[in-house]
Amino acid sequence: MKPTIYDVAKAAEVSIATVSKVINNTGRISEKTIKKVRTIMETMDYQPSGVATALAGKQTFTIGVLVPEISNPFFSEIAKLLEDNAREAGYALIICSTYYQVDREHMYLDLLLKKQVDAIIIATDPIDIEPFKKINKRQVPVVLFTIDELLFSTHVVTTDDIKGGYIAGSYLLQKGHRNFAVVLEEGRKNSLTRLKGFKEAISEKNLILTDQQIYSSKSSMKEARNIAKSILTNPDKPTAIFCCTDLIALVLIQEAKKQGILVPEELSVIGYDNTVIAELSDPELTTVAQPINALAKHTIELLINSISSPGTELQRIVLLPELKERESVNLN
Amino acid sequence: MKPTIYDVAKAAEVSIATVSKVINNTGRISEKTIKKVRTIMETMDYQPSGVATALAGKQTFTIGVLVPEISNPFFSEIAKLLEDNAREAGYALIICSTYYQVDREHMYLDLLLKKQVDAIIIATDPIDIEPFKKINKRQVPVVLFTIDELLFSTHVVTTDDIKGGYIAGSYLLQKGHRNFAVVLEEGRKNSLTRLKGFKEAISEKNLILTDQQIYSSKSSMKEARNIAKSILTNPDKPTAIFCCTDLIALVLIQEAKKQGILVPEELSVIGYDNTVIAELSDPELTTVAQPINALAKHTIELLINSISSPGTELQRIVLLPELKERESVNLN
DNA sequence: TTGAAAGCGGTACCAC
């Protein structure tokens, strides 16, 4: 079995209180006993129990993360960055994929609360807010990540999606496009914000988007493929399409090519998120990039601060997106 | 604050032992008190502390997963499937990306042990085995996932990589190719096993692979791009290339197209893993598929069994890969 | 059918 603090204390001929102090560098212990205890710990290969520490010390050093789907490229990159930042601070992540389902959302929320995570990152739009209010009662700090809604008492770390949509819109305008389509990502509310920004941009040229020009697709390839087909077979074909995720954009490009439509010569496509697959596309995808490194960094910092000093003022950090110009948009 | 079992007991006018029993459906409690306690628990919104349960009950209901990089499409899909299966059994996952670095590998191993995870899934080749031996002392069940090496006492759940390489090789042969190149994935040993299978296949036509025909690339796009260039500029260009991961294959295809080389007309490319990006490629990537659903399912089942009955005999589950024929290989 | 009490492996306060 795993050695306990009692085993160490006995072997070192000191009390567990003393051992605890050398583990945590607290109190005043003589150099001699510190050495002795340390040596014993090493030879026994002793490691304090995280569980016991959590129970006594009130911290689990674990952060819960709710995402729609970890296999989605955007979220797996986010997970990686969050993990990187958390690790440096000694925290581990429990990542939970809700698949846009209320029951999963709730069961994972309960799971995280039960595991007593020190903080929660919500990166998927809650479907039913009610149960989330429990988090506040529990005093667990929360960051809404990439979601900008005042759902309950949380920090917010996100990208300015209005701006992002605006960037996409004005870029396409600047490239001479006047006939657009927009594909939203079903289940993610920031699609709507991006759409709003897009509309704002084109309204400056007195253009508007009719409902027929707005499509919505789940983040699955099959669904995206169907939407792509219906856009491309529509008689009033747009010259440029704004897709609210790179994945949808890639599928659209692929489908266009299958139908003999040249991208970007005959059809321009712009994505959103700048995930790795944007570079893998042919033509490489022009897209709106979110500053995910900075988002992740701020998120973890914010949470760790909130953990150590509860009652910190809630923050709202909004970073700016940026156009990533590649090959999928042409002059019209 | 979070209500404790004491709060519930007091409100229900019973002892904590009784409450504990109704929580766990153990012992014999009268219907009446069960009802009473349950009602109280609901109105108080009581949830037992996972930490305390773990300390008293010896289980954390957490499984640790070591992967090279969660943002790698193969591993994010794996993570998703593992999570799915674990969730159904009430377990959460702590996913750790080692980035092929010894220090990360060790720090995460220590982290998982400290957190007292109930089991560990190792999906990245350990660089330094030594510290892993601690796991055995701790009696924590382990599955080597997609790794087939007798490192220490572990279960093994993997795909037959020899067979996989063989499938790739014989398929290319059958398509009339005789001049090959193989790109290994640096840091993953099963690349070598796949290579071995590939060599076996072509040896049946009395063909061999020289060292000059074998390349090795990290799983990063920049590196893959460099390797791709050096393959494609080599005067003795192959007619078919076997890439040990889909990502490398995609980059290779992209680079080939940039140089005006038609895929698959002038160059055939076959990948490995059948990750989502294989479908996103143009042409769509022919690849060797691993049965990841089944792998994940077996892994979690095996571990949960081992947790509940320690000392279970170690198992070695080897599943078969399968050719996924798409568009990137032509008749030569 | 219920409850008292001894752990589980630490932390932290208070004596000495």
Next chain:
DNA sequence: GTGGTACCGCTTTCAA
């Protein structure tokens, strides 16, 4: 400097 000890919140005998 060091140690005794009361928790932390739950599980699990063992008695009653």
